[in-house]
Amino acid sequence: MTAAGGPRPGGAAQPGGAAGPGGLTRPLLSLLAAAACTAALVGLARAAVGTASGQRLDQLILSGAGAHQGPVSRYAELAVETVSVPVVAVLLGLAVLLVLLRRRADLLLPLGVLVLGANLTTQVIKHLLVTREALAPNIDITPNSFPSGHTTLAATAMIALVLAGGRARVMLAPLGALWTLAAGIGTLVVGWHRPSDVVGAIVVAAAWTFLVLGADGLRERSRRARAAARPGHGRRRRSAEPSAPTTSRAHRAELVCAALLGLGGAAGLAYGALSLASLGLPLDLRDTAQQLDAFIATSALIAGGTGSWLALTLLLRTPTSRRPRTAERVP
Secondary structure, three states, rough: OOOOOOOOOOOOOOOOOOOOOOHHHHHHHHHHHHHHHHHHHHHHHHHOOOOOOHHOOOOOHHHHHHHHHHHHHHHHHHOOOOOOOHHHHHHHHHHHHHHHOOOOOOHHHHHHHHHHHHHHHHHHHHHHHHHOOOOOOEEEEEOOOOOOOOHHHHHHHHHHHHHHHHHHHHHHHHHHHHHHHHHHHHHOOOOOOOOOHHHHHHHHHHHHHHHHHOOOOOOOOHHHHHHHOOOOOEEHHHHHHHHHHHHHHHHHHHHHHHHHHHHHHHHHHHHHHHHHHHOOOOOOOHHHHHHHHHHHHHHHHHHHHHHHHHHHHHHHHOOOOOOOOOOOOOO
């Protein structure tokens, strides 16, 4: 999402710059990420729901979640209880309040599209497009469960609050990632959803996030191009310059937050993928040790995916230099 930032030294940002606020790099990368998430969602549905081996791995992980006894499971079980309509309504209300306090009412539409689009997509997929049938013995069927509606709701409320948070997003992003992770794992621990349901929900939320970021970046580029076509409207105030260092510090803090989330996410993805790949074949659905190993590996995968999603969101969000309509220009 666009956010207030300092002007460039020597003048305004060029609307056609490759990586600047008005450039095409961020929007195109965002749209590419949305397409990658869509492809990953299709592949996940086919593998985890549509093949016997995928269903067996899903079942092994689900059994491990039920058998796991430890602080992770206890905290996750508490977290999933917070995913309720009142709690989500409060989070979305806070997002709206932050947007209005920042005088960024233009963010209400893209945030609304993100939240509604992701949750409607989840409901359409689970009720109309994907059905579960047991393709192997000893598979517990959970019909209409892919993707998880609880996880989608938690993830979209969280990302809306992060994008609306302004400078507070450096604190909201890691806290939101932890809550989404705990809520997703919690649905496994209490037996509401299968692992692929949780992963699918996070991928749906990520796809809509990147789609909205891409569209917002293109809109910002178009706005800057129109502004550049009217160079003679008003003259600049020199008093607008002193606030640039503060914004620069906020931007650096956001980059550090994105780097930490990205590194943690990459580590989680690598550990989880390697751990799942090292499981002995054929899978023994009654082997408790293998169940727990699979659950821990999947938890790392979910954590890594969530962290990577938040890191990319912070990096691909289009920054906007100070709007000149009131503070920079005079008639």
